[in-house]
Amino acid sequence: MKISRVETYPMLYPLPVPYGDANGFKRYRSTFVIRVVTEDDVDGWGECADWLPALKTGFEQRIIPYLIGRNARLRSETVAVIANWHRRAAAAIDMALIEIAAKSAGVHVCELWGGRLRDEVPVYASFQSYLEEEGWREASLRNVQRAADSGFRLAKVKIGGKPIAEDQRHIKLLQGELGSALGFMLDGNESYDAAAVKSWIPLLEEWNNVIWLEEPIPFRLAPEYAALREMLPIPLAGGENLPGTEALVPLLEGRALDIYQPDPMHQAGIDAFRQSLHTARLFGFRVSPHCYDGSIARMYALFAQACLPSWSKMNPEQIEPVEWDFMDNPLGAIMPLAVRNGAVAVPQGAGTGLEPDLELIRAYLWDGGSY
Numbered sequence: 001m002k003i004s005r006v007e008t009y010p011m012l013y014p015l016p017v018p019y020g021d022a023n024g025f026k027r028y029r030s031t032f033v034i035r036v037v038t039e040d041d042v043d044g045w046g047e048c049a050d051w052l053p054a055l056k057t058g059f060e061q062r063i064i065p066y067l068i069g070r071n072a073r074l075r076s077e078t079v080a081v082i083a084n085w086h087r088r089a090a091a092a093i094d095m096a097l098i099e100i101a102a103k104s105a106g107v108h109v110c111e112l113w114g115g116r117l118r119d120e121v122p123v124y125a126s127f128q129s130y131l132e133e134e135g136w137r138e139a140s141l142r143n144v145q146r147a148a149d150s151g152f153r154l155a156k157v158k159i160g161g162k163p164i165a166e167d168q169r170h171i172k173l174l175q176g177e178l179g180s181a182l183g184f185m186l187d188g189n190e191s192y193d194a195a196a197v198k199s200w201i202p203l204l205e206e207w208n209n210v211i212w213l214e215e216p217i218p219f220r221l222a223p224e225y226a227a228l229r230e231m232l233p234i235p236l237a238g239g240e241n242l243p244g245t246e247a248l249v250p251l252l253e254g255r256a257l258d259i260y261q262p263d264p265m266h267q268a269g270i271d272a273f274r275q276s277l278h279t280a281r282l283f284g285f286r287v288s289p290h291c292y293d294g295s296i297a298r299m300y301a302l303f304a305q306a307c308l309p310s311w312s313k314m315n316p317e318q319i320e321p322v323e324w325d326f327m328d329n330p331l332g333a334i335m336p337l338a339v340r341n342g343a344v345a346v347p348q349g350a351g352t353g354l355e356p357d358l359e360l361i362r363a364y365l366w367d368g369g370s371y
């Protein structure tokens with residue numbers, strides 16, 4: 001089952017209205033989609049995110065020449081070699097080869113992994129709360145309201161990019177208007193120190209619908225996270241940028257988190273991503289995948305949650321939610337998955353059970369220009 005062809009689809013969407021978080025404003029969204037095809041015409045899709053010119057060169061000059069003629073069934077070895085060159089590219093290849101393995105066995109990816117434990121997975125609406133113009137708080141309220149109106153029950157909003165009093169005015173506005181309809185996650189994008197986090201504690205004690213506080217301080221400060229975890233009245237979440245299980249274990253041993261948030265595009269493949277989910281479970285932690293970029297990657301996060309044992313015996317159906325980007329980003333619709341009542345039904349059928357939207361892919365192909 002040799003690989004005969006690899007197609008690449010770099011995609012770019014310049015944002016008409018930039019939006020952002022404590023790390024700054026986004027002016028475009030991008031993704032690099034690939035399709036791996038075998039000699040017997042079995043295909044699989046994957047994607048990764050990085051600067052498109054770098055990915056294009058890396059794939060054309062190194063990764064694709066290496067892949068052509070290789071046995072598509074030798075996934076572990078292939079992904080390990082590519083991960084030494086470019087970890088995110090390895091994640092894309094892993095997705096495609098998993099789909100090929102499932103299709104050639106005539107089963108869904110979840111069945112390849114031992115079978116789904118639930119047919120739908122909850123998701124939360126994820127926001128970039130800041131705009132460059134005045135009135136960002138009111139615009140944020142309108143946006144979060146749209147999510148509540150369309151059936152979402154959970155919303156992640158940003159803090160840490162403005163003075164604390166201004167951020168607190170924003171969250172109080174959301175709580176006042178939507179607090180009875182939604183649970184909120186607050187994401188600080190590593191903006192604070194421990195003393196600044198303390199100024200949120202009275203509000204976190206007052207509100208009973210804040211699901212977690214995410215990365216309020218630099219994530220490298222594991223001992224500070226362990227101390228914050230003891231101090232906070234709500235769960236502490238983080239880990240979106242960890243490269244794999246080897247980086248996670250010290251945090252688990254240090255009891256530094258309540259909720260681990262791996263990103264399937266930031267680890268060296270979906271197999272590595274799932275290994276880190278299961279490792280977190282072994283240590284007694286909850287896991288909620290981070291999926292800011294990527295539609296194909298996010299679908300694999302849904303599959304992984306569908307197959308992961310529940311964190312609690314109280315309700316084996318219960319599983320932690322997957323992040324669902326709610327901002328202006330057409331690239332999130334590459335895989336046609338719909339949110340209904342705050343959850344996504346896991347598709348059936350061989351492979352992923354879905355085909356990507358080729359028209360959409362063609363519509364947003366990067367023209368090779370600088371950006």
Ligand code: MG
Nearest residue numbers: 187214215240
């Ligand atoms: Mg985050």
